[in-house]
Amino acid sequence: MRALSRAAASDRSRAPLRTRTPAGEPATYRHLAHVVRAALRLFTREEWDAAAQLPPAGHPVIVAANHVSYVDVVAVGRYLIWSGRWPRYLGKAELWKVFPIGWLGRRCRQIPVERNSVRAKDALVHARAALERGECIVIYPEGGRTHDPDLWPQQGRTGVARLALATGAPVIPVGHWGTHRVMPGRTLTFPRPGQRIRIAMGDPVPLDDLAGRDEDAAALREATTRIMDAVTTLVEQLRGERRPGAVWDPRVGARVPRTAPPTAPSDVDSDADKG
Template sequence: MRGRLSRRRDAAADASGAARSREPLRTPTPPGEGPTYRHLGQLVGFVMRLGTREVWDDAAALPPQGEGVLVVANHVSYLDVLAVGRYLIWSGRWPRYLGKAELWNVWPIGWLGRRCRQIPIDRYTSRAKDGLANARAALEAGECVAIYPEGGRTRDPELWPQRGRTGVARLALATGVPVIPVGHWGTHEVMPGRRLTVPRVWPKRTIRVVMGDPVPLDDLIGRQDDAAALREATDRIMEAITRQVEDLRGERRPPAGVWDGTKGGRHSPS
């Protein structure tokens, strides 16, 4: 009996979450923003509804427009940016993604990135600090900045979040804005692997996106130049993201630790 009731509740939640993703775009265009981002969002919405089934929660932790917020998510597929971006836009915020600068050399990605005021970052170079400075300015201006803290798609063979990079923590500790963890699951079934592929749209795959409470970082704010504080903040952020993914997958994290791409295996997150 209890199992049937649980399944009914899950089915009702799925129906509600799927209905929310089918709603029209009502999020106001931010002041000073041109029409490109809105048109792109509407196009992405049409394509995602056509090719996938999206199930969202209510994004209750997301602050309203005008308040700076740092959104962090797991990264398993090329489709993640569209899936999470659409979820955030339909939830009331227009994200400014922090993405690898190489993409800005690819047409039309670079053109769209500039028109939609996305933020390029030259990873692993001395110019990376310029991208972080632009992201910090956006946060201090009350915008929503979205980042994949892993620095790229996870290399964990089981697609769990891998060890995070500390750039996201540096932004969080320098600005004090809320850090909101987002977990998603299902994009890898539409666009699997580490190379661009033709999306698998039949039968329709389900993409689920959920949001957690702000990551507790108050005790570390202002310590963005302290390596130990950066590592601690990054690990807390990744743990919060992983909890969202665990809920979606209905599994417990394997006990052997976190995948570390620099070492090619699971290790303690500390």
């Protein structure tokens, strides 16, 4: 991974918003981006890499990131917008019932996921349509905030792999560290000021040999393993630590060998879990 440059990160995070709003995008998204920038500038110190691997606007891309805090969505979203892309998140449908989150989600064309229902796969249909329009989709492959006691990425679900293998869109891993200090725990709290958030992007995950095998369980497991390994490697580098030898499996509430299969292919990823 390319080393984070504090000077370069500072310049980018402090710069005006120059990313052109996509055609047909309501002004709401741009206004929201400015609000998020002000809030993060107030409560955090942001350090970014150059996001050099991110395809330019108009090219489909799937961004896969780790998930440790409620702050992740706004921190990673701002990083991507200031890097040239307006992301579409997959988020649990329950949030669409909360004002103003639901209103903003609809205005900014985010994608709700009807978790634990027969309509859960509908989210991947909408995500695929967005990719066909050349958009940027952001998915948390863990399916929600990690339950790992040390906040390492937990076992991934296969929704992101299914989407990537079906569409051929590149999967770009993003790792971040520090958002858990801004808002720790699993409940919404007032942000803690003065915390440092570091974000870095890796090279596209190699999946060409698995392309088109989105109904093949073995291919989905292999693709998920590669994606989670790429994300975890970035987190290792940001933390300056080695990952544990086992990965947290939320189904059993413990770490299991990394060779264990991920959650069933029918599971769809979202940006937040139930708690």
